[in-house]
Amino acid sequence: MSSANIWLGIESSCDDTACAVLRESEDSIEILSNCLYSQIDEHKSWGGVVPELASRAHLEKIVPVLEQALAKAKIGIEEIGQVAFTRSPGLMGSLLVGANFAQGLAKDLNIECYGINHLEGHICSALLFVGALQATPLQALIVSGGHTELVLAKPNFEYVSIGKTRDDAAGEAFDKSGKILGLGYPAGAEISRLAKNGAKNFHEFPRALNEANSFDFSFSGLKTAVLRYVQAKGEEFVKEHIADICASLQEAIADILSLKAVNAAQKYGVENIALCGGVSANYRLRELLAERAEKNGLNFICPPPSLCTDNGAMIAAAAIFRKRAGVLAKNDEVKAWSDLW
Numbered sequence: 001m002s003s004a005n006i007w008l009g010i011e012s013s014c015d016d017t018a019c020a021v022l023r024e025s026e027d028s029i030e031i032l033s034n035c036l037y038s039q040i041d042e043h044k045s046w047g048g049v050v051p052e053l054a055s056r057a058h059l060e061k062i063v064p065v066l067e068q069a070l071a072k073a074k075i076g077i078e079e080i081g082q083v084a085f086t087r088s089p090g091l092m093g094s095l096l097v098g099a100n101f102a103q104g105l106a107k108d109l110n111i112e113c114y115g116i117n118h119l120e121g122h123i124c125s126a127l128l129f130v131g132a133l134q135a136t137p138l139q140a141l142i143v144s145g146g147h148t149e150l151v152l153a154k155p156n157f158e159y160v161s162i163g164k165t166r167d168d169a170a171g172e173a174f175d176k177s178g179k180i181l182g183l184g185y186p187a188g189a190e191i192s193r194l195a196k197n198g199a200k201n202f203h204e205f206p207r208a209l210n211e212a213n214s215f216d217f218s219f220s221g222l223k224t225a226v227l228r229y230v231q232a233k234g235e236e237f238v239k240e241h242i243a244d245i246c247a248s249l250q251e252a253i254a255d256i257l258s259l260k261a262v263n264a265a266q267k268y269g270v271e272n273i274a275l276c277g278g279v280s281a282n283y284r285l286r287e288l289l290a291e292r293a294e295k296n297g298l299n300f301i302c303p304p305p306s307l308c309t310d311n312g313a314m315i316a317a318a319a320i321f322r323k324r325a326g327v328l329a330k331n332d333e334v335k336a337w338s339d340l341w
């Protein structure tokens with residue numbers, strides 16, 4: 001028998017197959033389980049995500065991940081009250097697996113199914129901890145392997161894009177620079193681990209588009225700067241100073257991201273800043289943004305690292321927040337994907 005307060009969230013937009021079970025009550029949202037299969041090993045040897053391999057892995061893993069999420073939440077499949085899945089943006093084949101699976105399951109269980117915007121999901125992972133409506137309006141900085149965007153979240157789930165990357169995303173800047181430095185894929189977590197023992201002022205890497213009132217980002221020049229630096233200094237030097245180079249590179253990325261996020265919040269008169277997306281697991285970015293937010297009297301919101309990367313809980317959370325506000329469109333009521341963003 002389905003329970004109206006039990007939600008299943010399904011995320012499959014890129015290379016994580018994720019399912020989460022959430023229980024909603026009048027005054028709280030509880031994450032009963034948040035399980036995922038990371039496809040990193042499938043893609044590692046290719047140096048990036050291969051879309052076709054990603055779709056196939058989602059197909060293989062979505063049932064085991066759902067079973068794991070149900071077992072961890074200690075509920076039977078028939079108890080799910082509604083399903084939310086990632087509708088867009090993402091890799092088309094990967095999205096299709098999650099969307100078809102969610103819709104098939106909903107039909108079978110005779111429950112509702114809702115399509116959610118992935119980026120809104122990331123914002124909602126931050127809001128899970130503070131209560132959605134209390135925290136809006138808020139300035140969200142979404143930083144992942146595929147996206148880098150400053151989004152102004154207004155009450156009633158209206159979003160305004162303030163600025164975004166013109167080329168590489170922040171996660172790509174970490175991953176591509178890491179490749180040049182001889183690190184594995186994805187390199188963000190490894191760079192941040194190495195950076196802990198390095199000097200952030202060892203080398204000044206460029207901060208592109210560092211102008212007042214510019215809220216766009218550009219990271220493609222950074223990887224070229226890293227390449228030139230490695231070519232000029234030689235492999236031995238790089239090996240010897242890898243921690244310092246990683247710390248300097250991380251500082252360049254964290255500096256420009258946090259600077260623009262705080263500037264945007266000030267320009268638009270918003271008191272809350274939320275950091276979300278895979279790159280928000282980076283300790284220096286969290287530290288610097290928290291520091292700058294505090295200095296400017298802003299409230300800083302950031303989910304724990306387990307909710308920073310792609311996950312099913314954020315998708316279910318977005319659906320719950322929308323439903324509470326009366327702005328959740330059923331899957332068959334959404335005319336265009338852009339309706340949701």
Ligand code: KG4
Nearest residue numbers: 144145146171186188189278279282309310
């Ligand atoms: O949000 P996410 O899990 O997937 C996408 O939607 O892209 O983000 C993955 C990105 C990768 O580029 C990875 O290198 C980066 O997040 N990342 C980090 C850290 N952990 C993951 N970047 C910097 N520091 C980290 N600790």
Ligand code: ZN
Nearest residue numbers: 144277278310
């Ligand atoms: Zn993401």
